[in-house]
Amino acid sequence: MKHATALKKVDAVAIGGFDGMHEGHQHLFNALGERGAIVVVETGYANLTPGREREHFTTHPIVYLPLDEIRMLDDRGFVDYLRERFPVLSRIVVGYDFRFGLDRKFSHADLSKAFGGAVQVIDEVTVGGESVHSHKIRAKLIIGDVAGANRFLGHNYTVRGDVVRGQGIGKKELVPTVNMLTNGFLLPKEGVYASLARLDGEEHYHPAVSFVGHRVTTDGSFAVETHVLDGEIVCKERIDVSFVQRLRGNEKFASLDALKEQIGRDIAAARKAVGRLEL
Ligand SMILES: Cc1cc2nc3c(=O)[nH]c(=O)nc-3n(C[C@H](O)[C@H](O)[C@H](O)COP(=O)(O)O)c2cc1C
Numbered sequence: 314m315k316h317a318t319a320l321k322k323v324d325a326v327a328i329g330g331f332d333g334m335h336e337g338h339q340h341l342f343n344a345l346g347e348r349g350a351i352v353v354v355e356t357g358y359a360n361l362t363p364g365r366e367r368e369h370f371t372t373h374p375i376v377y378l379p380l381d382e383i384r385m386l387d388d389r390g391f392v393d394y395l396r397e398r399f400p401v402l403s404r405i406v407v408g409y410d411f412r413f414g415l416d417r418k419f420s421h422a423d424l425s426k427a428f429g430g431a432v433q434v435i436d437e438v439t440v441g442g443e444s445v446h447s448h449k450i451r452a453k454l455i456i457g458d459v460a461g462a463n464r465f466l467g468h469n470y471t472v473r474g475d476v477v478r479g480q481g482i483g484k485k486e487l488v489p490t491v492n493m494l495t496n497g498f499l500l501p502k503e504g505v506y507a508s509l510a511r512l513d514g515e516e517h518y519h520p521a522v523s524f525v526g527h528r529v530t531t532d533g534s535f536a537v538e539t540h541v542l543d544g545e546i547v548c549k550e551r552i553d554v555s556f557v558q559r560l561r562g563n564e565k566f567a568s569l570d571a572l573k574e575q576i577g578r579d580i581a582a583a584r585k586a587v588g589r590l591e592l
């Protein structure tokens with residue numbers, strides 16, 4: 314949120330790290346109301362929705378507070394800090410396990426006492442009987458379980474980045490791919506995924522297949538590459554890739570021909586998985 318004047322009208326805030334903007338987080342946002350804002354405590358560790366990426370998953374304004382500014386505050390100090398920034402604040406929304414202050418000493422009960430106004434505590438949100446949390450989503454991505462991560466997120470896990478040049482082999486000998494740099498995002502485990510790709514800020518997503526990993530068959534370097542399934546495309550600057558389903562692991566092939574045959578099978582599998590999906 315850019316304008317101090319807009320902050321003056323905020324009457325409710327949801328507070329947390331909010332990396333991922335997952336199903337649990339969305340329950341907090343749903344309780345905010347029209348003049349509600351999201352307060353992100355920035356630890357510097359967010360890698361599901363790093364920095365302003367969170368803004369893609371809410372219509373509420375977001376205010377970022379560096380952890381260092383608030384980590385030493387006690388319950389009263391924290392409430393004063395909030396009141397200073399949000400002069401008409403009447404409601405604070407937090408989750409069942411919210412903690413704050415040095416060594417995470419204070420709970421929502423302490424916040425409630427110190428604030429005096431309404432502190433709305435959202436019950437634990439679960440998916441398939443499991444509590445939803447950012448660290449669990451990271452754990453799923455690390456083992457390649459993008460479908461599980463997506464169920465917790467409530468949306469497809471999406472990384473965004475700048476287009477970079479590849480080796481130039483793909484177009485000539487395999488299939489054309491868009492290579493990208495994914496600064497700040499956690500990448501799912503090395504392998505091949507059915508995906509959806511948005512090119513240069515287009516409105517719609519294309520069905521696609523993406524490779525994440527070291528190109529052990531060619532130059533060994535690390536790459537995130539996407540082949541779009543629905544015909545020839547142009548993508549010059551930016552690409553958004555949403556991971557939908559893991560197809561297989563990274564493999565070393567004896568020849569480019571063998572890799573090309575496998576890529577043909579990957580394309581068929583991806584077509585089945587995302588041929589008719591929307592983000
Ligand atoms: C669907 C797909 C699957 C791929 N699978 C592998 C793989 O299993 N092992 C590997 O070394 N490279 C794999 N690659 C990466 C290719 O090696 C890469 O596209 C090739 O080196 C060309 O790179 P370039 O686009 O930089 O020219 C895959 C690429 C695609 C599009």
Ligand SMILES: Nc1ncnc2c1ncn2[C@@H]1O[C@H](COP(=O)(O)OP(=O)(O)OP(=O)(O)O)[C@@H](O)[C@H]1O
Pocket residue numbers: 328329330331332337338340341406407408409410411412435436437438439444445446447448449
């Ligand atoms: N599953 C959930 N159900 C209800 N509230 C939740 C849930 N997950 C997080 N929250 C609440 O959302 C806010 C942001 O929490 P936080 O950023 O710590 O999310 P998290 O997913 O628990 O992250 P981490 O896994 O890193 O602990 C907090 O107020 C927290 O209590």
